[in-house]
Amino acid sequence: MRLGLFGGTFDPPHDGHLAVARAARDQLGLDRVELIPTRVPPHRHAPSASAPDRFAMVALAVLDEPRLVPSPREIVRDGVSYTVETLERLATQRPEVEPFLVLGLDSYLDLPNWKQPARITELAHLVIAPRPGARLALRGEDRPRLAAPGAHTSAGGPRRVFVLEMEEVPLSATALREALARGETPIRGLCGPVLRYVRKRGLYGVEETD
Numbered sequence: 001m002r003l004g005l006f007g008g009t010f011d012p013p014h015d016g017h018l019a020v021a022r023a024a025r026d027q028l029g030l031d032r033v034e035l036i037p038t039r040v041p042p043h044r045h046a047p048s049a050s051a052p053d054r055f056a057m058v059a060l061a062v063l064d065e066p067r068l069v070p071s072p073r074e075i076v077r078d079g080v081s082y083t084v085e086t087l088e089r090l091a092t093q094r095p096e097v098e099p100f101l102v103l104g105l106d107s108y109l110d111l112p113n114w115k116q117p118a119r120i121t122e123l124a125h126l127v128i129a130p131r132p133g134a135r136l137a138l139r140g141e142d143r144p145r146l147a148a149p150g151a152h153t154s155a156g157g158p159r160r161v162f163v164l165e166m167e168e169v170p171l172s173a174t175a176l177r178e179a180l181a182r183g184e185t186p187i188r189g190l191c192g193p194v195l196r197y198v199r200k201r202g203l204y205g206v207e208e209t210d
């Protein structure tokens with residue numbers, strides 16, 4: 001099975017996330033793309049919404065999306081969510097799965113700062129989505145130092161790096177949280193069910209409504 005793994009804080013999940021997940025699913029013929037909210041993200045400040053709320057919002061966002069599924073595989077684990085551990089577990093528990101790790105370009109450029117980046121690239125193919133503000137530096141100090149070319153995934157085949165062909169989506173969860181806190185309307189970039197959930201739960205400083 002070709003499985004996409006798309007991790008993130010999803011605080012909240014927005015149309016940029018959905019565009020990336022759909023493009024990965026369709027362009028790489030993935031059987032399924034899991035959207036995986038992190039419990040405690042290692043690379044950033046604590047999320048605003050709780051892990052159960054972020055999981056619920058991801059589930060609502062993909063409700064009508066074929067082959068996009070919410071996954072609790074990181075929020076059910078204790079402690080910091082390290083991608084390398086998620087991939088190691090998957091390789092042990094389901095060795096038949098061919099994993100494709102989906103990342104926005106900003107995250108890909110940060111990969112050298114993650115735990116065991118070379119091991120990550122041995123365990124999964126990488127699928128990179130363009131993102132406004134992030135540029136791929138082909139030379140120079142910014143270039144991520146990854147495993148040597150020719151490394152193999154645990155499934156045995158050569159590991160590969162794919163770049164998705166898609167329009168950049170100028171959305172970030174940070175900007176959306178700020179817009180929600182300011183009481184801005186309309187809010188663009190959140191699907192209806194997620195926006196209703198945010199209002200119902202009074203997340204991000206939004207006044208609670210029934």
Ligand code: ATP
Nearest residue numbers: 008009010016103104107129131169171172173174
């Ligand atoms: P925040 O603004 O809170 O940092 P975010 O919008 O970057 O959040 P995350 O949940 O941190 O969202 O991102 C999860 C993954 O989705 C990361 O790999 C990130 O690069 C990617 N991503 C998020 N938004 C976009 C976007 N608009 N275009 C492409 N990739 C994106």
